[in-house]
Amino acid sequence: MTETARTSSHNDCTTVPIRIVLADDQTLVRSAFAMLIASAEDMIVVGEAATGREAVALAGSARADLVVMDIRMPDLDGISATRQIAAEEDLDGVKVLVLTTYDTDEHVVEALRAGASGFLVKDTRPAELLDAIRTVAAGEALLSPGPTARLIARVLRAPGPDAPGTPSPEALGALSARERQVLALVGRGLNNTEIAETLALSPLTAKTHVSRIMGKLSVRDRAQLVIAAYESGLITPGTAP
Numbered sequence: 001m002t003e004t005a006r007t008s009s010h011n012d013c014t015t016v017p018i019r020i021v022l023a024d025d026q027t028l029v030r031s032a033f034a035m036l037i038a039s040a041e042d043m044i045v046v047g048e049a050a051t052g053r054e055a056v057a058l059a060g061s062a063r064a065d066l067v068v069m070d071i072r073m074p075d076l077d078g079i080s081a082t083r084q085i086a087a088e089e090d091l092d093g094v095k096v097l098v099l100t101t102y103d104t105d106e107h108v109v110e111a112l113r114a115g116a117s118g119f120l121v122k123d124t125r126p127a128e129l130l131d132a133i134r135t136v137a138a139g140e141a142l143l144s145p146g147p148t149a150r151l152i153a154r155v156l157r158a159p160g161p162d163a164p165g166t167p168s169p170e171a172l173g174a175l176s177a178r179e180r181q182v183l184a185l186v187g188r189g190l191n192n193t194e195i196a197e198t199l200a201l202s203p204l205t206a207k208t209h210v211s212r213i214m215g216k217l218s219v220r221d222r223a224q225l226v227i228a229a230y231e232s233g234l235i236t237p238g239t240a241p
Helices: 027-038 052-061 078-087 105-114 126-137 145-155 169-173 177-187 192-199 203-217 222-231
Strands: 008-010 013-015 018-023 043-049 066-069 095-100 118-121
Touching: 018 027, 018 052, 018 126, 027 043, 027 126, 043 052, 043 126, 052 066, 052 078, 066 078, 066 126, 078 095, 078 105, 095 105, 095 126, 105 118, 105 222, 118 126, 169 203, 177 192, 177 203, 177 222, 192 203, 203 222
Parallel strands: 018 043, 018 066, 066 095, 095 118
Antiparallel strands: 008 013
């Protein structure tokens, strides 16, 4: 795929655009997404993939920051492709935003456990998709409200000790009381600013706590922390914040 280099300038400062790979087996869908992304000055499409295997290859060769990944694709499905990207040491900085027409509980869980940092359904409004790309590229977790509510209320209601991504009791024991508070708030979907306000901390301190928790639990991003918070039993659906 060809790439047209592009940057945006503001007050003589150059902004490096978010480098995106689009992975969807439907050419028209990829074209529509590419046109939408072209309308944003802070992002650029650096590759298009029709299969999951192509997506994994392009994530590396195109030096992508983020892959917008469809779930249903030939050769290698989007969840398996996401799992490969998450496992590749050379692709450690690549984020995955799963975008699909199928918003079932199982797909939400599988995508997050595979290493996706965000999940949206395809009927999301264009502006919301662009915001989602920015959010995930910045290192935040992003999940569609409807599927996330079902995920928490049904799939994670009964934690499984052997579930992928579940931290061991020893790992949770290594967290301080404050870190456990922060993890619980991350699990409820709060961002760093909201965590800081809730616990009367500075945003920088909240961010530092989140980073340390990720290191102690050996998870790659906030989406994994959400799963960790529920599957470990630290918080349960329906309990008060």
